[in-house]
Amino acid sequence: MKQRPGAWLVLPALVPVVLVLGAGIGTAVAQSLGLMPLVGVPRLSLDAYRAHGADVLTATRLSLGIALAATALAAIVGLVTALAVVGLLGRRRSGRAVGGLSVLTIPVPHLVGAAVMGLLLADSGVLVRWLGLDSLGGIVGGPLWLAVVLEYAWKESAFIALVVAGTLVTRVSSFDETAALLGAGRWQRLRRVTLPLAQPALIASSALSFVYALGTYEVAFLLGRVFPEPLPVLAYRLFTSVDLTTRPQAAAVAVVTTVLSVSVLLLTLTALRRSPAWR
Amino acid sequence: MALTTAAHPSVRRTRTRPRRVERALRGLRGWSGLLHLGLGVWFLLPLVPLLLWAVADRWSFPASLPQDYGLSGWRGALDQGAASALGRSLLLGLAVAGLAAPAGALAARGLVLGRVPLPGLVGAALLAPIAFPAFAVALGLDVLLIRTGVANLVGVVLLLAVAAIPYTTYTMRVAFGAYDLAYEDEARTLGATRRQVLLRVQLPMLAPALSGAAFLAFLVAWSDYVVTLLIGGGQVVTLPLVVASAASAIGNEAVVATTSLTAVLPPLVLLVLVRLLGRRRAA
């Protein structure tokens, strides 16, 4: 019976993806290169990239810094949460409860997360009132972009915990017992068996979190300060400004962000392929 | 060959260095409760102001708790159009889920169980939307959509569906990995038509994974802000936009809280339902 499904099955998903991504990024690239101006004659040029050169550099450094800080914090908290959930750091029942609480944050949209963080961390926010202080030194809209980093870290730590716990939960007990029987104590089992087993999932989910923190607009918009601007905020401002000639510049910023994002993921993928625990 | 017995076989000798660490970490056992508590606080703390402000009528600085409780936040939310925004968000979520979940399921079935040329490349292409920032694709696509005259809402739905496809495809790929085509062959030898196989075998067996994939797609659309803002052009007002406009103004905390709560509850309810469905099927 020739029952094997046909190749056409991928088309309903593949065609829209290729069309939308291709058209979207293609148009952005074309705009940034001066090939689709709203007024005037199309002319290949790099003016859009050079126009706000210093701003774009600052924005890139800022975006990368925020994403790095947020991902590092999220990875640490997420890893510890995952270890607690599978029962390697204390009692399993309370670990499961922590896991349940972390899942609660997943249906929260990032925008709402930012709004809620604002309620908590603003200078007139709830945390200030509970701690009895005058102010928190400007976490929201402050020079360190702490509120933005914390919001990303808060949500992404739950995501990382979910992914890492998912890979550990099926394998951890049997490998843990095997390692114990070979003489490894608790700390050694964590270091030599559990963490290496968790590493690919940790790296993959961290890379996804990094890319997300890099390219998201709403959190920086709500919790950040007016200047300097991270890449998505800069792009949005240029895109919606009254001056129509900034459109190509907005597209240029979008292209730069895309290139950064794709490069990070490709680098992660090649690093993962070489790791022996990745299958 | 030194393959003989150890001197004291019943208790293994351990190195001194691990022993000291072991002793130090044994003390950690008492700290594990504290650790769990700390993690619980980390995840729960931001949600507490949300709940408090949602029922606060008046809560001025520097009081620790609201001075007056009431529903003014909810009235404010309704005034700012939260009800219709809720409806629009729901429709958007359902539309995107209705497109991305079946497409992802079909693609996953093709990739896992069928013969697809260059499966690695196709798989990577279906995961690609994750690598591309949503605002960048929206920026580019917006110009194209204006020039071709496609309606705003259609553009939003299309872009969000594409953004959701990596999640639905991945979820269904995992599900099909554990799926046996032999069930369908068996059903056909028992006399079921193609349609009956679909309705009586495939869908029931895949229901938990499908609902999970649909939920993820729904969440992508429900949570979106920048695509709706850029391509919607201000005409498509979903719940995140209402929350954002409330949050960017000052002194609106109660409305921020109530609109945020409205934005959190439906996906939370759906998540619980999806998990229950998965557990019931597994039993």
Added chain:
Amino acid sequence: MSAHLELRGLTRRHDPDGPAALDSLDLDVLPGACVALLGPSGSGKTTALRLAAGLDVPDAGAVLLDGRDAAGVPPERRSTSMVFQRPLLFPHLSVLDNVAFSARVAGRSKRGARQDAQTYLDLVQLGGYGTRGAHELSSGQAQRVALARALAARPAVLLMDEPFSALDAALREDMHVLLGQLRAELQPTILLVTHDPLEAAALADTVAVLHAGRLQQHAPTGELYTRPSTLRVARLLGGRNEVAGTVTRGAHRSAFGPVPTTLPDGPAVLVVRQEAVALAAPGGPEPQARVQDVRPYGPRLLVTVRKDDGELLVEVPPGRPVSVDDPVGVTLVDPWVVPLLSLPAGEAG
């Protein structure tokens, strides 16, 4: 590697209201000996193994290694190694590093541990496979590496939980041969759990039969086949013949003739292996029966014969044509008498 393992009165109850998973098990594994724990699933054999390894804590009784009580000693400090049904090779380590794991964990340098591991890898005849990844091995090879890894830990006692049941028959044969070689080379003390009486017979010096958490009999394999202490043991080892009768004046009387026994007077059961019954031409002095059924069994025949109210299953070698309704003479080569099976809620049968 040759310690004396003793299980004394080992009891474990998983469910406080239900039956015990393991009930007062007394077992002695002498240094260098190989004892098999045989029984159906649920008989408690894996529980006994896990208690010996320290992966579980007994509710009563003790595990003694060379006379010292191992209570409170966690598995990593107890000198026992275990090989499971699945190889469970660490996927992030190469084959050699897997075998070297216990040495690394005990503090040896990477090079020293690897050198040590290489000798064990050679022992299981996989010397050249050290640099491969764990996923590149076939299931038989992976199980060998798991064996080498467990032995490289220089355990006082080697515990094995159905280690070869996931392999096909030919591979299993190879593993039996390998284990024999390892026993000759290292003289480890082995406690092996299996549900296959043939494997128990092939590998172990003595076999302990467990049923519902209780020890039924601990004896060399031959004795279990020919001198089972209870009906349960006979059944667990595949015995199909049970003839009811009564013991009077020192012999069991049934349709197939008197069989001397030391059991007290009363009802009892005659058991005899289907391979230990000979069929002769009719008309002789032995009990005469009639063939009821003939079924092929590989190259042999399974013949059911009946005399009065007694029925026997006989395994007949090839070359002896037998048909239904043939009269035959029946000789019991090595019969034995066991007590009636007591009710499950009562004492051990």
